[in-house]
Every structure is written in C-alpha cells, then in structure tokens.
C-alpha cells in the first residue's frame with residue numbers, strides 16, 4: 209500500500225505541506241481535495257518523487273519514494289503520473305503517444321493495447337492525428353491513455369478531467385474509474401470537482417492550511433462536513449443552528465417557524481435554486497418550481 213508519514217515540504221522558504229500522514233490500500237481510489245493553491249499538485253509531485261521532501265517518508269509497499277537528490281531518474285516503473293499540464297509529444301500521433309512506453313518487441317501486442325486504450329478514451333478516429341492538432345480535452349485523454357498503457361500499480365491523476373467538456377466528461381470518468389477498479393490499479397486523484405469523488409473515491413483527504421483538515425469516506429464527510437470548506441465542496445449549504453444543511457435538505461411546507469422571503473430563483477434544470485432571506489440571514493434551498501421574488505414561504509429541514 210501507499211504510506212505517507214509526516215511529510216513536510218516547502219518551496220524555498222514557503223511551507224506548503226506540514227506533517228502529512230495518509231495511506232491508500234492497494235486498489236483503493238483516494239481523492240485529495242482542497243482549494244486552489246492548497247498543495248494538491250505539490251503533494252502528487254512528492255508522491256511521484258519529483259521533489260525532495262524536507263522531512264517525512266513515502267513508501268509504496270516496500271519501496272521508498274525518493275526525490276531527485278537520491279534518485280537520478282525521476283519516477284518508478286510501478287507508478288504513473290498524469291500532470292495537470294500533461295506533457296505529450298506534439299509532433300507525433302495519438303497512437304504513438306499512447307504507445308510511448310510500450311516495447312516494440314511485440315508489435316501486434318503493442319497495437320492491441322493501443323487499440324484497447326483508444327477505445328477506453330474514445331479517440332479511435334484521432335489515432336493517426338498529430339497531438340498538436342488536438343483540443344485540450346483530447347490531449348488530456350491521450351495523457352490518461354498513455355499513463356495506462358503499461359499497467360501501473362499506482363496512478364497519480366491531477367485534475368484528470370478538467371479540460372474535458374461536459375458532453376464527454378461524465379461518461380469518460382465512469383469508464384476510466386471502472387477500468388482502474390477492474391485492473392486493480394491504486395489511484396490518487398487531486399481534484400476540486402466533487403463529481404470526481406462522489407460515487408468513485410473510497411476515501412478522501414482534505415488539504416487546508418498545509419495540513420489534512422479531514423479524512424474519511426466521502427459519505428461520512430458529506431453527512432458531517434465539519435467545516436465550511438468541506439460543505440462547500442459538496443454543494444450549496446446553509447448553517448442553521450450550527451448544523452450544516454445542504455440546499456436540497458430544505459423543503460417548502462405549509463407552516464413552520466422558518467418563514468423566509470424569496471429574493472431570487474435560479475433555473476438549474478431539474479429544480480430551481482432559491483436565494484431567500486430569513487431574519488436578515490441568507491438561506492439557499494432547492495425547489496421544484498419557480499418562486500417569485502418577495503414571496504414568503506415556510507421552510508423545514510428534511511429529516512431522513
């Protein structure tokens with residue numbers, strides 16, 4: 209398994225990560241979340257051995273992951289990393305990029321694996337296209353496929369679907385994460401997108417103020433967010449009597465002691481997000497239909 213113990217790191221004098229301890233079992237999907245600038249990418253680079261930590265250790269099974277000071281060639285055979293700025297070979301084709309790490313010794317086997325991965329990321333029609341002609345999202349899919357070509361034991365993904373448009377993102381995400389589970393590949397995913405976490409991650413850690421602010425199963429952090437940062441990661445929320453109440457956990461009822469004044473209704477597709485006011489406090493809730501500004505309604509917390 210992956211075992212990170214007391215890991216600290218700073219760029220020059222600026223501390224970025226302090227005493228980070230986390231683990232991921234073989235085959236586990238671990239999400240690392242946090243605001244932009246919280247150190248997610250830095251953590252992934254440390255896990256990959258791209259930097260030397262100030263202190264602490266990283267182990268994958270019995271192998272210690274070491275930075276460039278102790279390890280001439282960055283990276284390990286059992287690990288692949290898809291950076292936020294994926295570096296592909298722009299003047300070669302999609303197929304050649306995907307096959308970059310595959311041996312030419314068995315050309316048919318190599319081609320079969322490339323085809324399987326072209327299928328996975330749905331880029332068959334671009335197999336012979338030069339990468340520099342692709343869109344950002346297509347490049348990101350090539351980078352994902354290339355990282356999987358030689359099946360790694362552990363895969364590090366930095367915001368893996370950030371460049372991919374919504375038409376493809378949901379389906380591709382399901383395909384990739386299902387593929388990783390099927391192949392038993394451990395993965396650590398840095399993301400600020402809850403959709404990369406909910407339904408996929410076995411565990412998650414929240415980075416904030418250089419440390420791990422929370423860790424656990426997504427369902428537990430969702431049900432008991434413990435901080436505004438965590439609640440906001442999962443969705444629109446309110447704090448009512450010190451409790452976190454998501455917008456969808458409030459419903460309009462005939463009568464209650466929470467009488468609110470509607471300020472604005474935002475169409476969200478399956479529902480409207482309503483901005484309202486309760487004794488000068490803003491309240492957000494979801495409602496099936498449009499509500500007119502300055503209408504008064506009564507709200508109740510849905511208890512399951």
Ligand code: ADP
Nearest residue numbers: 219220224242243244245246247248249250251
């Ligand atoms: P995240 O991925 O969560 O957005 P990063 O790990 O990229 O965060 O960055 C964490 C902090 O480290 C930020 O304040 C960023 O500006 C800083 N940082 C990132 N890379 C470098 C670098 N190469 N040199 C100095 N500071 C950096």
Ligand code: MG
Nearest residue numbers: 248249292366
């Ligand atoms: Mg980042």
